[in-house]
Amino acid sequence: MKQTFVMAIDQGTTSSRAVLFNHQGEPVHLAQQEFRQYFPHSGWVEHDPAEIWQSVLNVMTEVLRKSGATPDQIAAIGITNQRETTIVWDKATGKAIYPAIVWQSRQTSAICDALKADGHQTMIQEKTGLVVDAYFSGTKIKWILDHVEGSRARAEQGELLFGTIDCWLIWNLSGGLAHVTDYSNASRTMLYNIHEQQWDEAILQLLDIPRQMLPEVHGSSEIYAHTAESYLDGCRIPIAGAAGDQQAALFGQACFEKGMAKNTYGTGCFMLMNTGEKAVKSQHGLLTTIAWGIDGKVEYALEGSIFSAGSTIQWLRDELKLIDSANDTEASAMRITSTEGVYLIPAFVGLGTPYWDSDVRGAVFGLSRGTGKDHLVRAALESIAYQTKDVLTVMEQDSGIPITVLRVDGGASMNDFLMQFQSDMLDTPVERAAVSETSVLGAAYLAGLAVGFWGHKDEITQMWQLGHYYEPKMLEETRQNLYKGWKKAVHAAIGYKA
Numbered sequence: 001m002k003q004t005f006v007m008a009i010d011q012g013t014t015s016s017r018a019v020l021f022n023h024q025g026e027p028v029h030l031a032q033q034e035f036r037q038y039f040p041h042s043g044w045v046e047h048d049p050a051e052i053w054q055s056v057l058n059v060m061t062e063v064l065r066k067s068g069a070t071p072d073q074i075a076a077i078g079i080t081n082q083r084e085t086t087i088v089w090d091k092a093t094g095k096a097i098y099p100a101i102v103w104q105s106r107q108t109s110a111i112c113d114a115l116k117a118d119g120h121q122t123m124i125q126e127k128t129g130l131v132v133d134a135y136f137s138g139t140k141i142k143w144i145l146d147h148v149e150g151s152r153a154r155a156e157q158g159e160l161l162f163g164t165i166d167c168w169l170i171w172n173l174s175g176g177l178a179h180v181t182d183y184s185n186a187s188r189t190m191l192y193n194i195h196e197q198q199w200d201e202a203i204l205q206l207l208d209i210p211r212q213m214l215p216e217v218h219g220s221s222e223i224y225a226h227t228a229e230s231y232l233d234g235c236r237i238p239i240a241g242a243a244g245d246q247q248a249a250l251f252g253q254a255c256f257e258k259g260m261a262k263n264t265y266g267t268g269c270f271m272l273m274n275t276g277e278k279a280v281k282s283q284h285g286l287l288t289t290i291a292w293g294i295d296g297k298v299e300y301a302l303e304g305s306i307f308s309a310g311s312t313i314q315w316l317r318d319e320l321k322l323i324d325s326a327n328d329t330e331a332s333a334m335r336i337t338s339t340e341g342v343y344l345i346p347a348f349v350g351l352g353t354p355y356w357d358s359d360v361r362g363a364v365f366g367l368s369r370g371t372g373k374d375h376l377v378r379a380a381l382e383s384i385a386y387q388t389k390d391v392l393t394v395m396e397q398d399s400g401i402p403i404t405v406l407r408v409d410g411g412a413s414m415n416d417f418l419m420q421f422q423s424d425m426l427d428t429p430v431e432r433a434a435v436s437e438t439s440v441l442g443a444a445y446l447a448g449l450a451v452g453f454w455g456h457k458d459e460i461t462q463m464w465q466l467g468h469y470y471e472p473k474m475l476e477e478t479r480q481n482l483y484k485g486w487k488k489a490v491h492a493a494i495g496y497k498a
């Protein structure tokens with residue numbers, strides 16, 4: 001039978017998706033399932049690894065059912081994932097020994113503070129390209145080994161395995177045969193030397209993490225394993241691509257040339273610039289990270305990480321009950337012409353680039369008696385654009401490359417008000433890709449390239465299509481005044497610690 005599709009799995013922070021892509025790179029069928037978020041303490045976020053795995057199996061089955069396709073029509077499977085989220089599991093039973101500690105979770109900030117106080121920040125940044133922060137997997141693994149009784153000794157015996165979500169899924173899909181990850185995911189652990197491309201013994205010793213529990217690191221586009229016979233009607237499909245969701249989005253946006261940048265508006269917001277074969281060091285809190293490794297050649301990116309973007313909109317919906325759905329925010333923001341001086345600082349789990357402050361928490365400034373729901377909703381949307389401006393400004397400084405156009409994608413990029421305000425605030429055109437699900441598209445491309453479904457990256461460049469173009473329209477004076485107000489508000493929030 002002719003193989004018609006590549007199946008890509010996007011295991012995101014709030015939902016799992018499976019999408020079938022055809023030869024034209026079009027998403028022709030999709031299945032999606034949300035799963036539970038656990039907030040056991042202030043600033044902690046956890047997931048159930050078994051529920052994540054089950055949700056992925058469900059969407060894979062569901063997308064096949066919806067499409068009427070049979071598993072033997074699938075040329076390859078690609079995986080993209082919420083990054084840094086950490087799972088430690090028992091190799092014999094396949095059961096996690098603790099819930100997945102999610103990238104947003106702050107439960108290891110004290111470990112990070114101690115690392116910084118002991119002067120390890122520079123060494124860690126030099127080797128891994130990352131700042132010392134609870135965001136990354138390294139301290140999350142340490143925390144699990146410190147808190148689950150007997151686990152460190154078991155890890156030393158080779159009985160426990162660590163993996164980010166890509167690794168957990170490949171291990172499960174392969175029936176426990178492959179314990180592997182790709183370069184882009186390894187580069188988010190704070191344990192991986194991105195220049196030497198190997199796990200770093202000194203950092204492993206510092207965090208007391210046994211080497212034997214870590215996966216093998218592979219390219220982002222190659223066959224790691226085949227699906228086990230117990231799934232997908234016994235059809236053994238090659239699992240042929242993996243990348244962290246932000247790197248996969250850079251790939252899906254066809255940002256293959258040095259200096260090309262994209263911003264993805266999901267739960268958080270992540271701007272990445274391709275820096276080619278050069279790992280550019282940041283002076284302003286950007287991360288240096290591996291974009292992907294293909295055919296033995298690793299390419300790098302500069303990244304700005306914003307922790308709360310779409311999640312701020314979820315908060316308006318789920319906690320404040322100001323809106324019924326995320327889509328309502330656009331009309332709400334457009335009912336007024338400005339927030340009238342209201343700024344919302346969405347530091348629910350601290351602030352990432354360029355502030356890197358784990359302890360700051362959210363705040364609202366500029367309330368007056370006339371402030372209403374629309375002002376708060378608009379301030380929440382604007383906070384996403386202001387944080388993006390913070391990141392873009394330092395990215396241009398650190399790379400020395402002006403960003404002349406910003407490619408955008410992700411759930412919240414569908415909001416026209418937000419995208420226009422973004423373009424206005426940056427004074428830069430914004431291009432929304434026709435396929436806004438670029439992470440999952442990137443995963444499909446990576447897997448499809450590995451099995452010859454697509455021939456070359458140039459084919460992908462040809463397939464990229466513009467969905468919507470936004471041009472800056474705001475007066476320079478207005479832009480400057482609004483942004484000045486944002487900066488004042490952020491610094492006031494940072495200055496206030498309960």
Ligand SMILES: Nc1ncnc2c1ncn2[C@@H]1O[C@H](COP(=O)(O)OP(=O)(O)O)[C@@H](O)[C@H]1O
Nearest residue numbers: 012014266267310311313326327410411412415
């Ligand atoms: N029209 C919209 N306006 C603003 N935010 C939106 C809109 N649609 C979705 N979102 C937000 O985008 C996020 C979902 O985007 P998605 O790319 O699926 O995120 P993730 O991959 O992080 O789960 C949610 O946090 C949601 O609140």
Ligand SMILES: O=P(O)(O)OC[C@H](O)CO
Nearest residue numbers: 012013082083266267268
């Ligand atoms: O699941 P998303 O799209 O919010 O992405 C999360 C990022 O990978 C965290 O680094």
